[in-house]
Ligand SMILES: Nc1ncnc2c1ncn2[C@@H]1O[C@H](COP(=O)(O)OP(=O)(O)O)[C@@H](O)[C@H]1O
């Protein structure tokens with residue numbers, strides 16, 4: 001080991017949960033968010049619900065006590081970031097119900113992209129992301145930096161599939177699809193759970209091992225918060241964040257949630273990944289979902305990553321994704337639209 005690298009026993013740090021609940025309308029997102037919030041912080045902990053659905057959380061005020069901020073349009077992600085920064089010291093948990101509005105609602109990230117494309121880029125949507133990506137990243141950073149637990153809900157688009165029942169009769173069944181938010185957002189959360197219309201909760205991603213791959217049938221959702229609380233309480237406190245040098249934006253330091261960023265990361269994706277892995281000081285490299293990125297001869301080996309993984313990585317390291325990724329993949333400018341056409345989602 002070189003002199004500047006110290007080997008120590010690994011310690012799990014941080015006691016603040018970041019939870020995402022996604023599912024179609026009626027699946028139980030709001031109720032489960034409130035239940036999980038109450039379990040995480042106990043009877044006394046203060047809960048703030050940022051409600052974009054015109055007071056729908058207040059329907060549950062008989063069962064749960066909480067403060068409510070009914071958020072009318074515009075759903076500007078930068079304004080959400082400011083609100084999180086201002087309020088997260090006063091509450092034990094903040095629920096954002098739903099975060100989808102800050103993506104696809106009026107004034108959300110996609111609207112910011114469109115407006116900027118029209119204003120600054122002659123209608124070119126890719127150009128609009130120069131404004132949209134930082135706006136979105138500001139919000140993601142604020143969700144990660146909040147001093148309290150954060151629970152977000154996300155609408156999942158719904159679709160009907162035809163299925164045969166036990167008797168062999170073909171029946172339509174409603175299913176939830178991908179959550180309405182930037183497609184790499186799952187990466188940022190401690191726990192991601194998918195809810196269905198039978199109110200079953202399936203943990204699809206979990207850094208909390210006792211919750212990994214768990215399925216809670218209807219009525220048993222409450223346990224999720226209890227299990228998570230026990231796991232968080234057994235962690236060590238967060239280490240104070242190292243001051244970023246050279247006036248790097250503080251947001252930059254938070255891009256790699258599990259890492260203490262020692263040096264500002266700049267340059268292209270390859271350099272940034274190398275710097276991030278160096279800052280991690282972990283010989284095993286940087287884990288990105290299933291992928292493990294190692295550094296050979298000062299350069300990270302990105303060859304095993306598909307475009308999706310590269311996009312996630314670029315977003316994680318706050319680089320302009322598309323330009324940089326194309327440099328690595330050698331792709332030409334894609335012909336299709338940068339954003340999937342809007343689906344029919346009732347907000
Ligand atoms: N885990 C659960 N078990 C049983 N019923 C549930 C569960 N979670 C939610 N519900 C019920 O499902 C209905 C819809 O819940 P809600 O949270 O408002 O859905 P969403 O916010 O996803 O539209 C409510 O009547 C609620 O009481």
Ligand SMILES: [Mg+2]
Pocket residue numbers: 029030031053056097
């Ligand atoms: Mg709801």
